[in-house]
Amino acid sequence: MAPPLELSRRRFLTGAAALAGTAFLASCAGLPGGSNARTLQFWHLLSGADGVTMSGLLDGVNAAQSDYRVRPTVLAWGEPYYTKLAMAAAGGRAPDVSIMHASRVVGYAPGGLLDTWDTGRLADLGVDSSTFTDAIWRKGFIGDDLYSVALDAHPFILMYNTEICDAAGVLDSDGKLKPVTSPEEFLEMARAVAAVSESHGLSYGYLGDGAQMWRLFYTLYTQHGLEMGLPQGGPAEIDEDAALASLGFMQQLLDDEIASRSADYQSAIAEFATGRSGLFLTGVWELRSMQQQDLPIDATIIPTLFGTPSVYADSHSFTLPHQSVPDETTRDLVYRFVADILKGSFDWAEAGHIPAYLPVTQSAAYADLLPQANYAEAAELVRYDPPAWFTGSGSRFQADFGAAVQNVLLRGADPAEAITRFRARIDQQLRTPNPADPEGAGA
The missing domain is CATH 3.40.190.10 (Periplasmic binding protein-like II)
Structure with missing residues (x-):
């Protein structure tokens, strides 16, 4: 505490x-x-x-x-x-x-x-x-x-099962995923993979895991060519349109056909590792464990769906x-x-x-x-958490984001209300001096 x-x-x-x-x-x-x-x-x-x-x-x-x-x-x-x-x-x-x-x-x-x-x-x-x-x-x-x-x-990436994706017709002549450049094209690809997968087209575990929700959200948000600004004292600088578009797309993925609406991180790992899905949104840190499953896998950066190449890392x-x-x-x-x-x-x-x-x-x-x-190439495109004394991996910031938006993904709650709750929480944090800074100057 x-x-x-x-x-x-x-x-x-x-x-x-x-x-x-x-x-x-x-x-x-x-x-x-x-x-x-x-x-x-x-x-x-x-x-x-x-x-x-x-x-x-x-x-x-x-x-x-x-x-x-x-x-x-x-x-x-x-x-x-x-x-x-x-x-x-x-x-x-x-x-x-x-x-x-x-x-x-x-x-x-x-x-x-x-x-x-x-x-x-x-x-x-x-x-x-x-x-x-x-x-x-x-x-x-x-x-x-x-x-x-x-x-x-260590970026958030897209792994894929090449056998399943080949059967779905979403690979090019080199055996790589065909390029997709919009949310609609990604959804179409994912539905094609779902049609030939045993369980879902896409494995994405997020339930109870704010970090997982944030990693995908901030990848999509920064693909709008934007980054959040968190100036000490506030208010948070969050582009409403980009935030709503990003959350709305995540809602569309979690339709129980493309991806499970109620998957936690471990169940998503298990689904992909046992060959029951063709796509997997995860961090690079899971690569070695997937290779140990002897799966026919490849990996790529998350496609640029909103105009600007960008990857959370x-x-x-x-x-x-x-x-x-x-x-x-x-x-x-x-x-x-x-x-x-x-x-x-x-x-x-x-x-x-x-x-x-x-x-x-x-x-x-x-x-x-x-x-x-x-x-x-993700090393050229990395976007870190917006700098503030309370952000970063393993921080309450990511947990607070998850608490604000989980019902958007799980139960179809209003994304705008979720962003309002998240903004209010962050503004409260921004008004709080950095407790590790004896000058109270914050980040």
């Missing part, structure tokens, strides 16, 4: 910082490596298949040199992770480096919970603006200061939790570690994510990596 707003967030975090020590101590088991190697404490929130892949990357960088050894600590995804990370930074117990979602950084930097990256030191190691797409590199900045360095982009990004007096030798090694991981992130691509480091995604090996290479 968040502390009352009248209680200083920094005082709360400082007083509770000792709680983070349990995770820190849990990471102190023996680690192989030379006795002269400096230990780097690294916190992240990656579990499941992503956690296994990250462990492999860490084993690789540990084995490749003898100057440092990375000691990882894995904490629970979402708010538990971000709370413990903030407490550690406020209480003088911060790890040397951490992973954050890029969309969450704006809520932490104003309160001094993160240190900035030195772009010159990064450039000396081959990490600079030329090695990232502009959208991903710029997302790491707040004003003129770089607070995060992206490992990847976030990035796992490296950050420097604040240290009052950082050890410069250790800090130099952190820079080396991040550069080493970026340059060796091909295995991260195999897990489905799009590596942020362009020399990896522009390599011949990546061009041969399928279906990942088929949606690599």
